[in-house]
Amino acid sequence: MGNPSSTSDEILASARALIMSGGYNGFSYADIAEVVGIRKASIHHHFPSKVDLVRTLVSRYREDAEVGLEAFERNVQNPLELLKAYAGYWARCIEDASTPFCVCALLASELPSLPPEVAKEVRAFFRFLSKWLSAVMKRGSKEGALRLSSEPQIEAEAFMASIHGAMLSARAYGKPKIFAAIMAPALTRLAPPVLQ
Amino acid sequence: MGNPSSTSDEILASARALIMSGGYNGFSYADIAEVVGIRKASIHHHFPSKVDLVRTLVSRYREDAEVGLEAFERNVQNPLELLKAYAGYWARCIEDASTPFCVCALLASELPSLPPEVAKEVRAFFRFLSKWLSAVMKRGSKEGALRLSSEPQIEAEAFMASIHGAMLSARAYGKPKIFAAIMAPALTRLAPPVLQ
DNA sequence: GACAGGCTTCCTATTAGAAGGTAGACAGAA
DNA sequence: TTCTGTCTACCTTCTAATAGGAAGCCTGTC
Numbered sequence: 001m002g003n004p005s006s007t008s009d010e011i012l013a014s015a016r017a018l019i020m021s022g023g024y025n026g027f028s029y030a031d032i033a034e035v036v037g038i039r040k041a042s043i044h045h046h047f048p049s050k051v052d053l054v055r056t057l058v059s060r061y062r063e064d065a066e067v068g069l070e071a072f073e074r075n076v077q078n079p080l081e082l083l084k085a086y087a088g089y090w091a092r093c094i095e096d097a098s099t100p101f102c103v104c105a106l107l108a109s110e111l112p113s114l115p116p117e118v119a120k121e122v123r124a125f126f127r128f129l130s131k132w133l134s135a136v137m138k139r140g141s142k143e144g145a146l147r148l149s150s151e152p153q154i155e156a157e158a159f160m161a162s163i164h165g166a167m168l169s170a171r172a173y174g175k176p177k178i179f180a181a182i183m184a185p186a187l188t189r190l191a192p193p194v195l196q
Numbered sequence: 197m198g199n200p201s202s203t204s205d206e207i208l209a210s211a212r213a214l215i216m217s218g219g220y221n222g223f224s225y226a227d228i229a230e231v232v233g234i235r236k237a238s239i240h241h242h243f244p245s246k247v248d249l250v251r252t253l254v255s256r257y258r259e260d261a262e263v264g265l266e267a268f269e270r271n272v273q274n275p276l277e278l279l280k281a282y283a284g285y286w287a288r289c290i291e292d293a294s295t296p297f298c299v300c301a302l303l304a305s306e307l308p309s310l311p312p313e314v315a316k317e318v319r320a321f322f323r324f325l326s327k328w329l330s331a332v333m334k335r336g337s338k339e340g341a342l343r344l345s346s347e348p349q350i351e352a353e354a355f356m357a358s359i360h361g362a363m364l365s366a367r368a369y370g371k372p373k374i375f376a377a378i379m380a381p382a383l384t385r386l387a388p389p390v391l392q
Numbered sequence: 393g394a395c396a397g398g399c400t401t402c403c404t405a406t407t408a409g410a411a412g413g414t415a416g417a418c419a420g421a422a
Numbered sequence: 423t424t425c426t427g428t429c430t431a432c433c434t435t436c437t438a439a440t441a442g443g444a445a446g447c448c449t450g451t452c
Contacts, residue, residue, distance in 0.1 A: 007427080022309025025221035028411060042428050044413065101305065108368040109297065109305050113218030126368040150381040158378050161361025168360050169353060172304040172322040182354050185346040189385070203401080224437060238402050240439065 008046040010036045012057050020101045023110050024054060024118065051115045058121035061103050062128055069132055079140030080191055083133075083159065087183040090163060095176040105164045126160075133159055140190075147192045155190075162186045204242040206232045208253050216297050219306050220250060220314065247311045254317035257299050258324055265328055275336030276387055279329075279355065283379040286359060291372040301360045322356075329355055336386075343388045351386075358382045 014035040018027035029040045029050070036043075047053035069086075076082050093099035104125040111119055133156035140146030148155045166182035210231040214223035225236045225246070232239075243249035265282075272278050289295040300321040307315055329352035336342030344351045362378035 022221065022306050023219055025218065026306060026309045029413085030410075038427090039429060040412085041414080041430080045427060048413085050412065100308075105364060106305050108364055109302050110218050110222060111367050112296075113222045123368060123370075126365070149385065154377055154381060157362075157365060157374060158358065158381060161365055161378050162354065162357055163361065164364050165357025165359065165361030166353075168301060168304055169322070169357055171307050172319060174319075178353060181350055182357050185350060185354060189345065225439090226436075234401095235403060236438085237404080237440085241401065244439085246438065 007036065007038065007042075011043055011046055011053070012060060015053055015057055016061070016103060019054070019057070019103055019106065020099065023106050024114055025110070051117050054115075055117045055121055058104065058107065058118060058125065062121070062125045065125070066128065079136045079143065079145045080187070082136050083140075083146075083190065084187055087163065087180075087187060090167065091176075091180045091183070094167065094170050094179050097176070100176075101167055101171060102164065105167060129160060130156055133157075144192055146190050148190070159186065159190075203232065203234065203238075207239055207242055207249070208256060211249055211253055212257070212299060215250070215253070215299055215302065216295065219302050220310055221306075247313050250311075251313045251317055254300065254303065254314060254321065258317070258321045261321070262324065275332045275339065275341045276383070278332050279336075279342075279386065280383055283359065283376075283383060286363065287372075287376040287379070290363065290366050290375050293372070296372075297363055297367060298360065301363060325356060326352055329353075340388055342386050344386070355382065355386075 011032055014032050015027065018031055018035075021027075029043050032043055033040045043053070047056065068089075072082060072085050072089075076085050090102075094101075104122050107114060107118065107122045108126065111122060114122065130153075134153050137146060137148060137152035137155045137159075141148045141152055146155075150158070162183060166179045169182065170176050170179040207228055210228050211223065214227055214231075217223075225239050228239055229236045239249070243252065264285075268278060268281050268285075272281050286298075290297075300318050303310060303314065303318045304322065307318060310318065326349075330349050333342060333344060333348035333351045333355075337344045337348055342351075346354070358379065362375045365378065366372050366375040
C-alpha cells in the first residue's frame with residue numbers, strides 16, 4: 001500500500017477486467033495470478049477469499065463512479081448535457097474497448113447465484129446510480145432543461161435501463177457503435193422543445 | 197424420446213433454470229443431476245459435453261421464441277398491441293418468477309468468455325429478435341399504428357435494449373414491478389397521436 | 393412363442409485437472 | 423525484531439469427461 005500501483009491494486013484491476021468479460025464465476029485466482037505475475041497464494045495474502053476480493057472491487061467501483069459523476073457535475077451544469085456526458089463516457093469506453101461493460105450490470109445479471117456480500121454491494125451500486133439519475137431528472141424538469149413524459153424516478157430508471165440494454169446489444173452484436181445509436185434518440189427525446 | 201417429458205427435456209429444463217440464475221459458469225452437471233434425479237454420467241449420455249448441452253438449449257430457446265412470437269402475431273394484428281403483448285409476456289414471467297430473466301440476455305453479458313459454439317447461438321437469438329421487432333416497427337410505421345421518432349431498426353434496437361435493461365433492474369432491485377413501470381412510458385411514446 | 397442381437401438409458405467407478413484455500417518458510421524493509 | 427509480501431508445497435472439493443457394464447426394450451428370425 002502506498003506506491004501508485006501496488007500489487008493489491010493490480011489484483012483488483014485484473015479482477016475487474018476478468019469480471020467484465022465473464023462475471024463472478026468466469027475467473028479464478030489462477031487467472032489473476034497469471035496476469036499480475038505472482039502466485040495464487042500471494043493473492044490470498046491481499047484478499048483472503050474470493051468474496052473479499054470481489055466485495056472490495058465492487059465497493060471501490062462504486063466509489064470511483066461517485067468521484068467520476070461529481071467531476072461531471074463540476075464541469076457540466078445543464079442536466080441534458082450531463083446525461084449526454086454520461087452516455088458519451090460509456091460510448092467511448094465501449095468503442096475503445098477499454099471498459100466494454102459495466103461490472104455491476106454484469107454481476108446484477110448473475111445476482112441470484114452471487115455470494116450475499118457481493119450481491120449487497122451490487123444492489124448498492126444500482127441504488128446509487130438510480131439516485132443520481134433521479135436527481136438530474138428532477139432538476140432538469142424543474143429548470144426546463146429536460147422534457148420528461150413520466151415521473152423523474154421512472155425517467156431515471158428508464159434511462160439506466162437503456163444504458164444497460166444498449167451495452168448488452170453492443171456486446172451481443174460485437175458492434176460498439178450500436179450503443180450510441182440506441183442512446184441518441186433517448187437523449188433527443190429528453191431535450192426541451194426549444195432545442196428541437 | 198417420445199414421451200411428453202423425456203429425461204433429455206428435463207435436463208434441458210433444469211439447465212435453463214440454472215443458467216437463468218447464474219449463467220454459463222454458474223451451474224455444473226452435478227447441479228442438474230440433483231434436480232433431475234439421475235447421475236452426472238447419465239447427463240453425458242444425452243449431451244456428451246457441456247457445450248453440446250448449452251448449444252442445444254439456446255438453439256431450442258430461439259425456436260421456442262419463434263413459435264411464441266408467431267402465435268402472438270396470429271392473435272394480435274395491431275403492431276402497438278403486439279409490442280405491448282411482448283412486454284406484457286415478460287412482465288408476467290418476471291412477476292410470477294417463472295422465467296425471471298432471458299437466458300440469452302444473461303449469456304450475452306458473458307459473451308467474451310463463452311465457448312464459441314454457444315456464443316454463435318446467442319448472437320443468432322439477438323439477430324432473430326431484432327429482425328422481428330424491426331418488422332413490427334416498420335409495419336406499424338407504415339400503417340400509422342406506431343409513431344416512430346427514428347428509423348424502424350433503431351427503434352427496434354432501443355425497444356429491445358429497454359426490455360433487457362428493465363429486466364436487469366427488476367433483478368437488481370428485487371422488485372419485479374419495476375419492469376412494467378419502465379416499459380409503460382416506452383410503449384406510450386410509441387402510440388400514435390390519436391390514441392394519446 | 394422363443395430367443396438372439398442391437399439399441400437406449402442409466403449406472404458405478406475413475407480420471408485429470410482446476411478450484412479456492414492453508415501452512416510454513418524465507419527475504420527484505422521498518 | 424517484527425512486519426510485509428512473496429514463495430513452495432500441499433489439501434480438499436469440485437468439474438467435466440470417460441470406461442465399461444447392467445437392465446430393459448424393440449425387432450426380426452426361426
